[in-house]
Amino acid sequence: MSEAIGFVPQIFQRFVIDGTYHSARPYGSGHINETFLVTAQANGVARHYIFQHLNASIFPDPHPVMRNIQHVTDHLRKKLAHLSSGERDRRVLTLIPTREGGVLVDDPLLGNWRAYRFIEDAQTFDILETPQQAFEAALAFGTFQHLLSDYDGPPLVETTPDFHHTVKRFQAFQAAVNADPLGRACTMAAEIDFALRHEPLAHTLIDLKASGAIPERITHNDTKLNNVLLDAKTGQGLCVLDLDTVMPGLSLYDFGDMVRSACNPVAEDCPDPSRVIARGDVFEALVAGYLKGTAGALRPIEKDHLLLSGQLLSFECGLRFLTDHLSGDTYFRIHRPSQNLDRGRTQFALVASLEAQCNDFLRFIPRS
Structure with missing residues (x-):
């Protein structure tokens, strides 16, 4: 277990939280930051918070990231002002202020930390169980993008430059x-060959953006299925999580990453890529949910590239996992040897499955 959990009691004192520290445990399955579910006791009542220890190698200067998150959550709260405060708190992340008046604990010894109010009676899924969950997640991400379409606050910083620049990846x-x-390359001949054969795919959306055919929007850029909270009772999509990469981008990056994470029927690090067969029922649900959430804002050319975006983002993520494996697993946290290699192979298998089922999947996209 990381030593960061030992810092939580000290960090707790730095945030404005009613009550006393009780406990902390690791939470979630993120690859970048370390996340903990923290319990406080206030007048005999347990209250929960999410604490995150930010990865300093990925976010050496977290202050622009936190400003982006503040701007975005402030805008979302204004857009949802018609809801009750309790309902609004379930649909937008709530940052906990520090005792110094900010939203980030920046400590030279303990690192960079932030805290959110925990949203009760909600859950995430690493592997979805039903197409309805895919619909709800896509609806939530589409609605998120739609609510930000009239954002007029301070310009959002590109927190991770070239995050989805597939040519550079x-x-x-x-x-x-x-x-x-x-x-390690000698054990990856098949993966290297697959990547070289698919190089033209990497240029597709970059070239369309450069030509002006596809507009830049404010997008989430990391739309994994487990970055949406679903109501534990109704299954309804509630709140979009992990706002570190909210910045200007392409709508197709968001949709493609949903396809990548939701249409894969096995774990992301499955050691047997032959089990990866993209789910058509899930793709159909993603299309329906995302188009409903974006409320008619997508251009015909964006809709025409929905399936390709799934292939592209799966390819990109596979490249990233394999690059990290070759380089010594310095970016994505691993819990066993060759985990990033297995992750990369699974992504490439998903690309191949989406290609093989292309004609069937295209039927699920409404004609422009």
Whole structure:
């Protein structure tokens, strides 16, 4: 277990929280930051919070990230002003202020920390159980994008430059293969060949954006299924999580990443990629939910590339996992040897499955 959990009692004192510290435990399955569910006791009542220890290698300067999150959540709260305060708190993340008046504990010894109010009676899924869950997640992400379509606050910072620049991701993969610092490339001949054959795919959305055919929007950019909270009782999509990468981007990045995370029927790090067969019923639900959530805002050319975006974002993520495996697993946290290799192979298998079922899946997209 990371030593960060030992810092939580000290960090707790730095936030404005009613009550006394009781306990903390690791929470969620994120690859980047360390997340803990923290329990406080106030007048005999347990209250829960989410504490996150930010990954300093990924976010060396977390202040622009936190400003983005503040701007976005403030805008969302204004857009949802018609709801009761209790309902609004279930649909928008609530940052806990620090005793210094900010929203980030920036400590040279303990690291960078933030805290959110925990949303009760809600859950996330790493692997979805029903197409209805896919619909609700897509609806939530589409609505999130729609609510931000009239954002007029301070410009959002590009917190992770070139995050979905697939051409640069491909180039980074090539560089890692050529450098091969740990001698791992010799075990990846099939994956390297697959990547080289799919290089043209990496250029597709980049070129469309450069031509002006696809507009830039404010997007989430990390629309994994487990970044949406669903109501534990009704199954309704409630709240979009993990706002670190909310910045200007393409709607197709968001949709494609949903396809990548939701249409895969097995765990992301499944050691047997032959089990990866993209689910058509889930893809159909994602299309319906996302189009409903974005409320007619997508251009015909964006809808025409919905399926391709799933192939592209799966390919991109596979490149990233394999690049990290070749480079010594320095970005995505691993819990066993070759976990990033298995993650990359699963993503490439999903690309192949989406390609094989292309004609069937295209039937689920309304004609422009």
